[in-house]
Amino acid sequence: MTSSPDSPKPSTGRTLRLARKELREILRDRRTVLTLVLMPLLVYPLLGIIMRNGVLSNLSLLSSVKVVVCVENEGQMALFSAAMLEGKRLLEEADGTAAAAKQAATSEPGETSESAGEPTVTPGLPVVSQEVEFEIYALDAQEQPSTLQAEVENGGADLAVVIRTDEVPDLPEGMFARQFVDWTVLQRDGSSVSARGYKEIGRRLDAFNEKYRELLMDTAGLPKQLPFDLATETVSAEGDGVSPLVTFIPLVLVLMTMTGAVYPAIDLTAGERERGTMEILVSAPVSRMTLLAGKFVAVLTVAVLTASMNLLSMFATLFALGLEGSVLGNLSVTMIVQVVVLMVVFAAFFSAVLLSITSIARSFKEAQAYLIPLMLISLTPGVFSLMPNLKINSLLAVTPLVNTVLMGRDLLQGNVDLLMFAVVLVSTALYGMMALSLAARIFGSDAVLYSSGGSWNDLLRRPEQSSAVAPLPVALFSLAIVFSLFIVAQGIPSRLGLNTTGQFVASGGLSILLFVATPLAVAVISRVRMSSGFALRSPQPLMWVAAVLLGFSLWPFVYELEVSLISQSRLEELKSLYDQIAVKLDEAPFWSKLFALAIAPAVCEEFFFRGFLQNAVRQRTTAVVAVVTTGVLFGLFHVIVRDALMYERLLPSALMGMVLGIVFERTGSVLPGMLMHLCHNGFLVTVAHYEDTFAAWGIGISENQHLPLTALAGAAVPILIAGWLLKAARPEQENRLLSEAQPETAA
Amino acid sequence: MKSFPGSDGQAVTAVNDVSFEVASSEVFALLGPNGAGKTTTLRMMLGLMQPTSGDAFIDGRSVASDPEAIKKLVGFVSTSVGVYQWLSPREMLSFVADLYDVPPAEATERIERLADLLGFRDYIDRRCGVLSTGQKQRVNLARALMHDPPVMLLDEPTQGLDIVGSQVVFDYIQHLRTEGRAVIICTHRLDEAERFADRFGLLHEGSLKLCGSLPQLQQQTGQSSLTDMFLRLLQHEVLA
Known part of the structure; x- marks a missing residue:
């Protein structure tokens, strides 16, 4: 690709001004207003009347x-x-x-039941x-x-x-x-x-x-009592028997969000090229990323507006027909907020997808030709939402579109799994970022602007020149893949029918596949050089010392943080969860635990998070931003553990990730981080394994107890020494970049 | 040099070995038949495309290494450039001024001045979608000057315009010259070029065959008009 480097820094103010101009243009066009306002205002009341007369009486709604x-x-x-x-x-x-x-049967003497007097209506039930x-x-x-x-x-x-x-x-x-x-x-x-x-x-x-x-x-004068007395009580299955209308709402909402975004997406990319105004933009000293960001904000705004109009009109219709109770059950503020968040994230995702596709097209007609298959494909997930017994699982939660439709249904039914909700949001947002970075790659590139064909090939073509560090879009792309695979693959080791040792080995292998094989494959395809792309270089000798010091002395602080964050009730909850697997933990030999819980995570996670991701992010941002974003992402990955959301792990893991990030930033190498991570995890695994032995020696701490201050003070000493070593280190990052820039310019 | 990946995967060289210089207050015409590489040359000068090899310099700044700085120094006019259908000329010009970081007060003052100069005050607040081709062209000519660039690039500026429209362009070029800007015009209309340009470059099949003022070229080729020179050039090619 020969697009110019984006030297002007993207600015938020400029992006918003661009978006305002785009919106002004879009909203002055009556066609947009028609789909935006008139459609929902007409469609839902009409649908409502038809359903009321035809279908609803059958549904007992x-x-x-x-x-x-x-x-x-x-x-x-x-x-x-x-x-x-x-x-x-x-x-x-x-x-x-x-x-x-x-009422007489249910009310205990001395207490009054609130619900007993009134007929209870189960939310969502007819x-x-x-x-x-x-x-x-x-x-x-x-x-x-x-x-x-x-x-x-x-x-x-x-x-x-x-x-x-x-x-x-x-x-x-x-x-x-x-x-x-x-x-x-x-x-x-x-x-x-x-x-x-x-x-x-x-x-x-x-x-x-x-x-x-x-x-x-x-x-x-005969007795009234009959020989048999038959009574039935209907128990509704979870998620079953819910009003079928609820399953339609997310589908309609998704379709309407798409419809709202399609026209502006085409108009602002292919339309702009067709009218010849694209050249005004690309000949201005504004980075293409900023131009695209402005367009993205505009498309997103229209999509969200359309979705909101639809939602409002839909609720108004339900309310007018007196159906809101039977269709939606008990509406709560949380539920509405969740639906809106889901809607906005989905709108962002779809706007980005649309922009990346319409950026390739040179005319309105061409863009429409590309979008028709996309819309048809997008309709398929709707079928999923109509299957009442289909429960969202890890795989479905990371499948674009399907996840939104299913999650929307669950949200409206009021039986939402927060873990799945988080997974859906994060994966959808990641896919959106991926699509946006793809769009940025195509948008306004001279091949698309001026050459007569082959732009799809350009999009998928391997770059001709190798790069020292993965470009940000490539890093985002692999992050999206790794995240999806991570969610889906987590449950696999336990389903293989292996013994505990086998499961540990499998889970270590999974770490290698996820965090090493995936980014490696992406790096090879996009011609990222191995040693520099993953920061595989030997650091200054003293950095190893700093890594070991940190690896062995950080845990008391991590532990303290976890203890202070966790509430008593949550602790009980986690304990019971832990008890289910704890028995099996003892069966496994020490080496397998060390491999699965210390060696594999230390090597693989550092390889991906610091070596690949932080390395790539650092190219476009400051050290602080790179360390913090990668650290938070690292924390997020640690929150999701199989079927549970361990949100108390977010802060400690994110902070740990940030410390690892600082070590990476100062040493310019992924290796000391690996050693530090290994020492930290390895130490904890060892302590857990030999807990009884230590206890016999009189060493040990009872659960959920704070550490003595002296222990913390003791641990602070090596940390301070390590900090001083890192601070005194030669600023590796700059040296490294300089030395790598050299051969490139020579070539 | 600029080469593109062709549909068969082979690189297609659009422009090769084109070098010339333009001074301020000078109008340079880049001439050649369709497909000679005029537009590609212009786009490279504009910083829209990176040359595969070679470079162009404006005010000592390199197009290859500093395309964003170049964009601030160059104004671009082409009939292929459109206007925003739903914005008024005033809104569109303010928007362009903002893209080039022109302070708002200065932008307003410049819009007023250009409205008088190019005569679009009557419809400055109507939406561009309803304007005629000639009216749109005036707005476009103003658009290129919103950031007051020292260098102007015009790509087929009279294409599709009637006599009145073309005259507006000629006046505009004259105005640019008097303001001390360096002007480069790409056109295949040799007769027009003779009217307004100081020097000429004849481009054919991606390379510059002739370059100089009209008397210089006449001396070089022994032909009196640009059209004759070009036809002879083509003949040579055919014979060779």
Whole structure:
């Protein structure tokens, strides 16, 4: 690639001014406003009305359903309504008794249950006690001659009821006189309202019959007790039986976010090139990254605006139809914040993807041709969200699009796994950064601007010249891959059916694959030189000493930090988690633990985080930014442990990562960090393994206890010495860069 | 030299061995048929493309090593450059001024001056999308001057313009000369070039065949007009 180096520093103010200009342009165009405002305002109420009339009554979501019933004449009309009213009254009476009985059973003496008095509505569950209203008309009152069957057939009525009155038999004494009747209900095939009405008629007549039977038995002086009494209680499976509408919402939201972003993304890249205004931008002394950032902010803003408009319109429709309770359950502020965060992160991801694709296109038409397949592919994940039994797992959580749709569903259902939520957010954000760095690589490059073809090849072509350190996009790319693989692969060692030793070996092997093989492959493909790209060079001899000193003396502080961060209840929780695996830990030989928990992580993690990542970040930022960002990332990786989110590990691990980062920065080599990491982990593994032996010698600390101050003071001495050694070290970073710059210019 | 990766993977050399100098207040015309490499040469001078080898210097600054500094020194006019459909000329010019870090007060003052000079005051607040081709061209001419560059590069500045539109461009070039700017114009309209340029470079198949003022070239070739010189050059190529 021959694009010019971006010497002007990207500036936030400039980016925002650029974004403002882009937004001004986009928003003045009525086409955008149309998709942005009008579409959601029209689509949802319309959809709502259709669903209310057609689908919803079947889903038992509405609080009431109106059923139109046709009978033969006025007399039957009176009979029908009287029977229905009586049936309803009896049902209500029975419900009242049942509720009172339930309350008596559940309330403990001396305490009042808050929820007992009211009918409890499980969030997301259909409303069970759905009101059916009958609207009755008589056939003979119609002007046109018709039959009951015809009325049902042509939809004039949902049901028709034929009532045949029989002779009144002899009634037992005390029973009120009533006609015995034969009812035949004509139901329209395939109509949900019709079916619902029929069911309700049956229920009310049953109640009537039941009452009559009781009366008969009373009169005859027979016991009311029947030989069998059957009652059912429905227990809803987790995530099951949830309103099907909830699964649609994230899908619709994702689609709408995409729709909102597509037009501005094309307009600001391919459109700009087509109109010839791109040259104004690229001939200005503004870095391409800044130009792209401005466009990204603009596209993101429109996407988020579209998504918000859709969300608002959707909720307004649900609210207007009285469905918000049954569809969404209990809305909480946390839930709304989570949905919004997910939406914004997804919008950022998709905007970046769109920009990277539309940057290649030279015209609107070409861009649209590229985007159609993308949109079609993006529709597929929607299918996943419609499978109610599909639970989000590690693999799905790092699959772009699918993760957002599934997480959106879980959020709205109120059963969100925070670990998965974090994984979805981080992976989506990483993919977004990856797409954005890809877009930056293509955007405005002269091959795309002026040559007639081959830009896709340019994108995937290996660079002609090797580079000393991985460029930032390459580093981000491998970070995204490593993160996804890390999430997916974590569970593998335990699923292989190996014994504990085997599992330890497998997990060490996994570290090698993840943190060594992956970045190595990326480095080879993008022609990053090994020794410099991973900072594999020998440091000054004294640096080894500093590394050992730090490796053995940092743990008391890390330990203290962890102890002070952890709460008692959380400790119990972790203990029980730990107890499940602790038994197995003792079975494994020491060497396997040392390999899996000390050697492999020390070598592999340093290779990736410091050698590759921090090295790359440092090329574009200051030492402080490089150390802090890599440290935080290092901390994040340590938070996610298999199926749990060990958030108390974030700060200690991030700080540890930063110390390792400082060592890397000062020594210019990845090796001392490896040694320090190895000493630290190795020491802890050894202590844990020989805990009993140490305890027998009288050395040891009981759990969750603070260390004595003298121990901390003692540990501070080697740290200070190491710090002084590092400070006194020759600034390796600069020397190294100078020496590496030399052969390049010579070549 | 500039070479591109061709569709077959082989490098295609667009421009090779082109060197000339332009002084301030001088108008230099880079002439040649379509595909001769004029635009590529211009884009390299503009810092939009990196030359595969070689360099260009403006005010002692190198295009190859300092493209961003070069961009501040060069104004670029081309009929292929468009305008922002939904912005007014005033908004668009302020935006461009901001891209070049021109202070807002200075930018406002410059917009007023250029509106009078190029005559677009009447439609300075209408959106560019509704302007005619000639009107857009005036806005574009103003755009290139927003950062007051000492060097102006014009790529086929009269392409697609009518007589009035072309005249505006000629006046503009005259104005640039009187303001002391160095002007380089790429065109295949040899007749036009003869009217406004001080010196000429004849580019053919990516290399500069002839370079000098009109009398110098006439002496060199024995032809009186640029058109004749060029036709003879082409003939030579065919015969050779």
